[in-house]
Amino acid sequence: MSRANTRAIVAELQRLLPNAHAPYSGVHVSCAVETTDGRVCYGVNVENAAYPQGLCAEASAISAAVTQGSTRISCVYVASSLPETVWPCGGCRQKIFEFAQDGCEIVAVSPDGELARRTIEQLLPLGFRLEPGAGHRV
Numbered sequence: 676m677s678r679a680n681t682r683a684i685v686a687e688l689q690r691l692l693p694n695a696h697a698p699y700s701g702v703h704v705s706c707a708v709e710t711t712d713g714r715v716c717y718g719v720n721v722e723n724a725a726y727p728q729g730l731c732a733e734a735s736a737i738s739a740a741v742t743q744g745s746t747r748i749s750c751v752y753v754a755s756s757l758p759e760t761v762w763p764c765g766g767c768r769q770k771i772f773e774f775a776q777d778g779c780e781i782v783a784v785s786p787d788g789e790l791a792r793r794t795i796e797q798l799l800p801l802g803f804r805l806e807p808g809a810g811h812r813v
């Protein structure tokens with residue numbers, strides 16, 4: 676992804692942050708998922724009064740990508756309203772891993788627009804994967 680596109684994605688993440696539905700935690704998170712077929716899909720966290728039903732921004736963005744038929748992720752960007760840099764939670768690391776190409780980068784965007792990068796393998800070493808259809812055999 677070019678620097679110009681990265682700038683555009685970061686700007687869009689900041690623009691979308693107020694759209695997060697986070698009346699309980701007050702923490703707004705936005706996420707962009709870049710796919711190998713050239714799409715960029717966005718999501719925000721969507722909380723619920725029944726707390727466990729809340730959705731992380733990463734899950735929203737992955738859902739948007741899969742809905743479009745794009746299931747190979749090359750890069751994930753995350754921004755939040757917190758003063759510190761935010762990395763995907765454990766559950767979202769696994770959700771990303773499901774669709775990540777090898778070496779998929781996670782880019783954490785700080786409030787002042789600084790970018791920190793890690794690969795999904797750094798964030799989720801020895802991640803769990805199944806061959807499609809393999810899980811139900813006994």
Ligand code: THU
Pocket residue numbers: 697700702703704719720721722729730731732733762763764767
């Ligand atoms: N959150 C995300 O959207 N992504 C993460 O990776 C970490 C946490 C959301 C969930 C909840 O709505 C709020 O941040 C506070 O935990």
